[in-house]
Amino acid sequence: MSAPDTLALVGAGKMGSALLGGWLAAGVEPGRIAVHDPAPSESLRALAAEKGFALNPPHAAAEAVVLAVKPQALDAVAAGIASLFGRDTFLLSIIAGKTVDNLSARLPVSAILRAMPNTPAAVGRGVTGVFANPATSSDQRAKAQFLLSGVGGVEWVEREALIDAVTAISGSGPAYVFYLVEALAEAGRRLGLPADLALRLARATVEGSGELLHRQPEISAEILRKNVTSPGGTTQAALDVLMAPDGLAELMARAAEAARKRAEDLSG
Known part of the structure; x- marks a missing residue:
């Protein structure tokens, strides 16, 4: 498994920050990472200065976009991040409840993965359930596996509806x-x-x-x-x-x- 060449994290709250920490600990080059957050915390600013990843840079298409915002914020956020998506970008969403159809209707991307991590991710002991839609390639699945395994175990489900069950068991x-x-x-x-x-x-x-x-x-x-x-x-x-x-x-x-x-x- 390997990291995407370029990686955009949208939303750096508790779970987004946990994922970011996992990537850095796994050796992802900070120069590959761009973090987009409208109100970055002081700790996030300090981490960016220390590690060297980009914080709120001008938008550029990335190989992977990780969407880690609250469900109620999706519409507002989606309107401003279309330029992060290129022809070969895949989307990894950790937004509870928002389906592949919800996401594809709002964002210019076809390869979409829905994931549900849990809060022990903050100490590297999380577990994440993940679903990939048919447009997702095996290489994109492998890169999503890498991104999620930085904070714990990864379990794949073959039907999207099961992500809601994952949310109910391990997510909550x-x-x-x-x-x-x-x-x-x-x-x-x-x-x-x-x-x-x-x-x-x-x-x-x-x-x-x-x-x-x-x-x-x-x-x-x-x-x-x-x-x-x-x-x-x-x-x-x-x-x-x-x-x-x-x-x-x-x-x-x-x-x-x-x-x-x-x-x-x-x-x-």
């Missing part, structure tokens, strides 16, 4: 995990633990469990769960509640469906 998923920490800490407080201690215990438990998953990829989450659970013990008593027909699995399915539906709504 970190928030579910963070809320689990909050809920576990609150449960501890209700059991009489000091609030700060309950939070430390909950946070360390989720951090450690995630690291165990990371370090033992050959062992399924189901097996890891069973390894902690003694028949008739304390963990089993708790799991009897969580695994009831109306328990955590059903609640998570409802939550993910709500997220998927919202992603569909954003396509309008």
Whole structure:
């Protein structure tokens, strides 16, 4: 895999900046990169000065355009970036909900990839689901893979509609995990633990469990769960509640469906 010869990043918020950091860490030459952001942060200005990539230069066609703006900003942004697209440009969009048809109607490009990274990308531990439309070549897919792998794992889906499901599971998923920490800490407080201690215990438990998953990829989450659970013990008593027909699995399915539906709504 290799980087595009020229690369334009449109939008340098949290996710755009995470991708940019991943490219620089992967050795992409800063001179290949142009970042376009109407209100660059001081940290972005400082990084541009340090690393040498172009910040808000005059528009020029790039081999790859990465679109990392909020869904509601697409119309306004699209009107001003047409000159970034040449005959062989491909578009990599990380905008939630905006379909290939939405994007092709607003931008002069045929090769379009939709991707959904997640916030652990900021520490290089993200995972990104990505779809490529039929106009995307194998070389363009490979270059998109390179751009996304700088912030974590990459998983391809063959139907565009599945990107909304990816959004619901891994895109929004970190928030579910963070809320689990909050809920576990609150449960501890209700059991009489000091609030700060309950939070430390909950946070360390989720951090450690995630690291165990990371370090033992050959062992399924189901097996890891069973390894902690003694028949008739304390963990089993708790799991009897969580695994009831109306328990955590059903609640998570409802939550993910709500997220998927919202992603569909954003396509309008």
